[in-house]
Amino acid sequence: MNILRSQICTVLRRPLYRQLTTTARPFVPPAQLVFHDNLYVPGAKELDDSTVEALVGETNEREPEDDEEDPNDDRDKPHPDSPNFYTGRSSYYDNIIELQNAISRTRGTLQRLHLLPLPEFARKSLQPMPTVWKTPEEMTTDFETNMTISRYRRVTALLNELNEYLRIATTAGYADVADRIGSIISIFESGKKEAFLSRGIRKPVLLDQHGRSYTFGKRKTSAARVWMIPVKSTHETTSDVNVEEVFGLSNEPKRSSVNVTVSTILVNNIPIAEYFPQPVDRERIVRPLKVAGVLGKYNVFTIVRGGGTTGQSGAIAHGIAKGIFAHEPETGVVLKRAKLLRRDPRMVERKKTGLAKARKRYTWVKR
Amino acid sequence: MVLALSRASLCRSLPQGTVCLPNVRTYANTPPGQQSPFKIQNVKSSATPKNKKAFSRKNRIGAFRSMNPSQLTVPVLQPRSSLSMPSFKPELMTENMIGQVVAFNQTPNDPIKYFGTPKNMLLEFRLLSQRCSVIRNITILTAEELNSAASEPSHKTRYVLTGPSGCGKSFLLLQAVQYCLAKEWIVIYIPRAKTMVNSTTTHVYDLRTQTYLQPNYAQQTLRRILEVNSANLQTLTMRDGLSYDRRSFSSGTTLAQLASAGSKDPAISSVVLETLLTELCRQSKIPVLLAVDDFQSIYNQKTSYRDPHFSAIRPYHLAIPRFILEFASGKRSFPKGAIIGALTAADPAFPVTNELMDELGVPGVHPRSPYSKRSKILQEYARGLRNLPVPTEFSPREAASVFETWMRDNALTAPANDELFLAKYTESAGNPKAFVWQGILGTLEGAAPVVNESTSWPQLREGRI
Numbered sequence: 001m002n003i004l005r006s007q008i009c010t011v012l013r014r015p016l017y018r019q020l021t022t023t024a025r026p027f028v029p030p031a032q033l034v035f036h037d038n039l040y041v042p043g044a045k046e047l048d049d050s051t052v053e054a055l056v057g058e059t060n061e062r063e064p065e066d067d068e069e070d071p072n073d074d075r076d077k078p079h080p081d082s083p084n085f086y087t088g089r090s091s092y093y094d095n096i097i098e099l100q101n102a103i104s105r106t107r108g109t110l111q112r113l114h115l116l117p118l119p120e121f122a123r124k125s126l127q128p129m130p131t132v133w134k135t136p137e138e139m140t141t142d143f144e145t146n147m148t149i150s151r152y153r154r155v156t157a158l159l160n161e162l163n164e165y166l167r168i169a170t171t172a173g174y175a176d177v178a179d180r181i182g183s184i185i186s187i188f189e190s191g192k193k194e195a196f197l198s199r200g201i202r203k204p205v206l207l208d209q210h211g212r213s214y215t216f217g218k219r220k221t222s223a224a225r226v227w228m229i230p231v232k233s234t235h236e237t238t239s240d241v242n243v244e245e246v247f248g249l250s251n252e253p254k255r256s257s258v259n260v261t262v263s264t265i266l267v268n269n270i271p272i273a274e275y276f277p278q279p280v281d282r283e284r285i286v287r288p289l290k291v292a293g294v295l296g297k298y299n300v301f302t303i304v305r306g307g308g309t310t311g312q313s314g315a316i317a318h319g320i321a322k323g324i325f326a327h328e329p330e331t332g333v334v335l336k337r338a339k340l341l342r343r344d345p346r347m348v349e350r351k352k353t354g355l356a357k358a359r360k361r362y363t364w365v366k367r
Numbered sequence: 368m369v370l371a372l373s374r375a376s377l378c379r380s381l382p383q384g385t386v387c388l389p390n391v392r393t394y395a396n397t398p399p400g401q402q403s404p405f406k407i408q409n410v411k412s413s414a415t416p417k418n419k420k421a422f423s424r425k426n427r428i429g430a431f432r433s434m435n436p437s438q439l440t441v442p443v444l445q446p447r448s449s450l451s452m453p454s455f456k457p458e459l460m461t462e463n464m465i466g467q468v469v470a471f472n473q474t475p476n477d478p479i480k481y482f483g484t485p486k487n488m489l490l491e492f493r494l495l496s497q498r499c500s501v502i503r504n505i506t507i508l509t510a511e512e513l514n515s516a517a518s519e520p521s522h523k524t525r526y527v528l529t530g531p532s533g534c535g536k537s538f539l540l541l542q543a544v545q546y547c548l549a550k551e552w553i554v555i556y557i558p559r560a561k562t563m564v565n566s567t568t569t570h571v572y573d574l575r576t577q578t579y580l581q582p583n584y585a586q587q588t589l590r591r592i593l594e595v596n597s598a599n600l601q602t603l604t605m606r607d608g609l610s611y612d613r614r615s616f617s618s619g620t621t622l623a624q625l626a627s628a629g630s631k632d633p634a635i636s637s638v639v640l641e642t643l644l645t646e647l648c649r650q651s652k653i654p655v656l657l658a659v660d661d662f663q664s665i666y667n668q669k670t671s672y673r674d675p676h677f678s679a680i681r682p683y684h685l686a687i688p689r690f691i692l693e694f695a696s697g698k699r700s701f702p703k704g705a706i707i708g709a710l711t712a713a714d715p716a717f718p719v720t721n722e723l724m725d726e727l728g729v730p731g732v733h734p735r736s737p738y739s740k741r742s743k744i745l746q747e748y749a750r751g752l753r754n755l756p757v758p759t760e761f762s763p764r765e766a767a768s769v770f771e772t773w774m775r776d777n778a779l780t781a782p783a784n785d786e787l788f789l790a791k792y793t794e795s796a797g798n799p800k801a802f803v804w805q806g807i808l809g810t811l812e813g814a815a816p817v818v819n820e821s822t823s824w825p826q827l828r829e830g831r832i
Contacts, residue, residue, distance in 0.1 A: 258466075260763055272794065274531075285794075
């Protein structure tokens with residue numbers, strides 16, 4: 001006897017893109033299961049007659065009129081939504097099939113548009129569209145199956161192929177095709193795509209309303225905050241014209257005028273010569289300005305903290321290099337070649353067990 | 368090693384039975400080159416260098432002496448500097464000469480030779496082929512002040528040059544000395560006043576004056592004053608006679624004769640110096656400049672001298688520092704002239720004291736409160752001193768002139784271009800001493816390596832070797 005026929009059937013889990021909600025199967029304790037036969041069930045409640053009659057009436061309505069009652073007759077059973085119901089991973093296989101259908105349809109469209117197969121030179125000129133798919137954990141919740149590596153790879157292989165067709169469509173300019181593909185792909189894209197793709201890329205430093213750049217520099221355990229502002233060149237006020245000089249009659253030696261602007265570097269509000277008594281630290285700080293060729297162009301104000309002299313001077317140099325790059329991106333190549341834009345990764349190595357210091361071993365004793 | 372071998376050979380060569388003592392040294396077994404074979408080793412002798420600190424920083428600086436150019440035989444090392452600059456003249460003290468480097472030429476009464484200069488300046492003059500300095504705007508200012516002081520008593524023009532370490536105070540003082548000398552003043556220049564309070568000269572207690580006299584120092588000072596100002600001193604005569612210690616000078620003797628007598632005999636030198644100064648205070652014909660470097664050393668409450676009770680002697684109890692203190696405070700004054708002192712900012716033995724900093728209005732490195740110790744006597748001696756702040760940095764034009772001077776004197780190791788100049792200027796923040804000593808002279812930058820394309824060896828071509 002098909003006891004479950006009268007139960008509320010669960011609605012099969014649909015593939016996502018059909019956007020159907022799910023209903024859970026309600027739990028009915030065995031004691032409250034309704035038996036039409038008077039079987040002895042331990043702990044069954046005694047139902048009163050009206051309830052029994054109502055229930056009997058219900059079952060009688062549903063009973064087929066002909067006497068042949070096939071318990072396996074599935075005319076009354078609701079059809080499973082998905083043809084893949086009996087795989088046990090219906091939504092997974094539904095999605096796979098949908099993706100494969102989408103791929104084949106798109107392939108056909110692109111072939112008709114003579115975009116496939118694409119020659120090598122055209123493939124190289126395609127617009128790069130890096131994608132970040134959802135993680136296996138996220139896909140597990142979506143597909144309602146444990147997303148093992150092989151299943152994940154299968155899905156991502158199909159998605160990557162779709163992404164290739166998207167690239168071709170967008171580069172070729174077929175916006176409607178591209179939109180359709182894009183709508184399928186966007187379901188499987190990770191929300192952290194932007195953050196992931198922009199990792200490792202420098203954020204462009206913006207200049208504020210006064211034209212100042214604010215950058216950070218680090219070296220060892222020191223950190224420096226560097227503000228750089230272009231020097232305003234004040235034109236030297238010309239003194240009174242010396243008539244003798246003009247006519248070449250003066251005996252004084254002719255001196256060429258020195259019209260350069262000079263950079264002032266303040267570290268923690270102290271001039272650089274006072275804060276760093278060692279010339280090597282000063283040279284390290286001025287080196288980015290030298291390499292970029294902007295020696296008298298910017299005034300620098302720094303606040304540096306932590307570490308010692310070498311660390312602090314290295315941090316300031318790093319910050320100045322980034323500041324120059326912010327003001328003048330053309331100097332990027334030169335600064336990069338001089339390894340000034342790179343945060344020096346060298347840090348103090350830790351002491352290891354069994355060694356006196358990071359590398360120093362204890363004296364070897366023969367016995 | 369040689370000794371061991373010779374000992375062994377000796378032992379073998381001697382006949383059997385002779386005692387071979389290893390430590391006996393004779394003419395036979397001393398190593399060659401040793402003067403006295405009987406000299407006992409491992410005993411400190413007077414021939415060994417006295418001072419253990421021969422290589423200390425203090426002595427290393429003074430050890431530099433440039434070689435005589437005539438000793439250079441290698442053509443590469445021949446001096447080929449092309450330094451040609453105008454010589455220092457009072458007429459050059461004009462606005463449009465700011466940034467011009469001028470030379471201090473050798474004259475018969477050269478103050479640099481006879482008075483001397485502070486140590487750092489001395490080394491710089493030894494490195495340069497000509498003694499020179501750059502005219503700054505503060506030089507013009509000081510020259511104008513001295514012009515107006517030429518007709519006023521010295522107690523009205525008492526200046527102290529202040530500024531951070533290395534900003535050019537001593538150089539400015541030297542320029543003032545040269546200027547006044549060229550203007551035919553009488554100049555008394557004491558370049559290292561530290562030496563009169565750091566217990567390096569003899570001091571003798573004098574009952575008459577109740578101060579400690581410094582006879583040797585007075586003798587040296589008289590000799591120097593005489594050498595530099597002999598022409599002017601010969602025109603001046605004593606008003607009153609002097610008789611001291613069986614020597615007597617009548618009232619008409621010239622100050623030059625007085626000074627020469629004092630410079631020959633340390634016994635009377637202190638008295639002669641005092642008399643000379645008194646006479647200079649009386650005459651109003653020739654203005655007198657008293658220029659003192661290391662000015663703050665005489666304002667330190669404790670000198671390095673000790674009295675018999677081992678307490679430190681105060682500077683106003685020493686005769687010569689007392690003179691300077693009296694002139695600096697205005698208690699004694701030349702009828703025409705000026706008093707200029709220059710501080711040494713970074714001397715830990717004789718720091719700038721609170722009394723001076725209060726009077727001059729200098730902020731000082733450490734914060735000081737009204738409760739910090741101050742000496743009333745020294746405050747009295749500091750009253751009326753005026754601060755003449757020296758600019759902390761070179762202007763670009765002045766720095767460029769200095770750079771060109773060193774460049775023409777072949778002092779640069781790196782190629783001389785704008786980049787080097789601006790880099791060194793920026794690194795030193797314009798500070799004159801840092802710019803010259805750590806920037807121009809102290810840099811390790813050299814010429815960029817040139818790749819030789821013509822060699823066949825690839826390593827050489829790439830410039831790695």
